[in-house]
Amino acid sequence: MNRESAVAALSRPVMLRTATLATPHGLTVRVHLSWLLVCGLIVWVLVDRFATLLWPFGWAGIAGAVAVGVTLALASLLARDAAQLAIAHELGLRPRSLTFALVGGTVRGLHAAPRPRDAAAVAAAGPFTNLALASASGLIYSIAPAQNPFGVVTGYLAWTNFFLGMAALVPALPLDGGRLVSAVAWALGARPARAARATATGGIVVALALLAAGVYGMAGGPQPLITGPLLYAALLGLTNWVFTLLAGGFLLQAAWQARRWATWRQALASTRVRDLMRPLPSDVSGADAPGPPGATGVAMSVTPAAELLTDHHVDADEAAESLTDHHVEADESAEDALDRLLESPGESVLVTELGRPVGLLVGDDVRGVGR
Structure with missing residues (x-):
């Protein structure tokens, strides 16, 4: 989508x-x-x-x-x-x-x-x-x-x-x-x-x-x-x-x-993000999350595959789209997180708690609330 x-x-x-x-x-x-x-x-x-x-x-x-x-x-x-x-x-x-x-x-x-x-x-x-x-x-x-x-x-x-x-x-x-x-x-x-x-x-x-x-x-x-x-x-x-x-x-x-x-x-x-998120595997660290980790372990960027398959290659950091503004806190309401979900790549947004990634919020899960 x-x-x-x-x-x-x-x-x-x-x-x-x-x-x-x-x-x-x-x-x-x-x-x-x-x-x-x-x-x-x-x-x-x-x-x-x-x-x-x-x-x-x-x-x-x-x-x-x-x-x-x-x-x-x-x-x-x-x-x-x-x-x-x-x-x-x-x-x-x-x-x-x-x-x-x-x-x-x-x-x-x-x-x-x-x-x-x-x-x-x-x-x-x-x-x-x-x-x-x-x-x-x-x-x-x-x-x-x-x-x-x-x-x-x-x-x-x-x-x-x-x-x-x-x-x-x-x-x-x-x-x-x-x-x-x-x-x-x-x-x-x-x-x-x-x-x-x-x-x-x-x-x-x-x-x-x-x-x-x-x-x-x-x-x-x-x-x-x-x-x-x-x-x-x-x-x-x-x-x-x-x-x-x-x-x-x-x-x-x-x-x-x-x-x-x-x-x-x-x-x-009335729904917390943590109630809707898809948890990350317990062995996934900030370094394993999509894109290079930031100082706090939050994913900072995502690189579209199309950018890496061109004949003229560029550094991943140049092709990456920033995700700094596309993470939500686990304890905020799903309504407050909705706008960031809408503008995030792929209709999904990283969920963080105390600066570390703990899950993924996906559009399909939000649509099902109250239905």
Whole structure:
């Protein structure tokens, strides 16, 4: 299993069926069916509303406004996800994949966020980008003629971004709001996995509410007794009950898997590395461990075989990849050791105790915790 596969298998909080679009500069870009659902809803709403509001401008004016509106709305979705990717890269999280989905872009890196403020920054970048775009579009709309294509497009672009931003801030995993709440709870002293499990449970509740709303809309229930923007959102969901049912189903799947992931991380937090490691034979000393021993007897490097089979030979020390940062202590939690396991060569990491190697922690053993 290569390192990208190891990261995907061990560290993903939400696993959805996706299709790979491209791999630019080592970044795997994927799209989930639910993202196409959002795109379809945007097209449907704009065609439906613009056909009424812009009827005096004829079908050419309507088609042009729909084309521009859809392009800008989809650009807003991409801007949200690109903002999270940029923040993750800036924080040194080494992004490896970006998945476009109904629940928002999921950025995964080789490293988990080491601090709660880093996790919060990545989560907040998406919805606040949408809210900033909503503010800018609303400002333009306020000075534009309301009943021409330009005014109608900017007005609906403002509402679309406002809806995307506020929906993403719902405090339930796997939405960005759930990630923000988890980061705040982490900063206040809670274990990240425990906070994630609680917000993932909230995500299940939100998904069930969407499913109930979809059934209500399908049955033709009476209009809810609410006003203002909430009425707009409610009518959007109830009249587009097919979308609401599908959105609820996708969110339920993602929230359930996020909860399973958080439960697994909780199990790792309560498990010591020594309980999972594969002991080294008693007659193995530091000098027998992979690579030359350091001053403390800890393996310092590993040399890939391919480097030693070339026609032009080099010294082993030059070809070796350092393992200094890829050892874990026997008494630390498996959760704390997870990141070093992910970035270590071969999905395995040396376990040390009092400076001497005592075992090997392997990815397959970590995956089996709590299963």
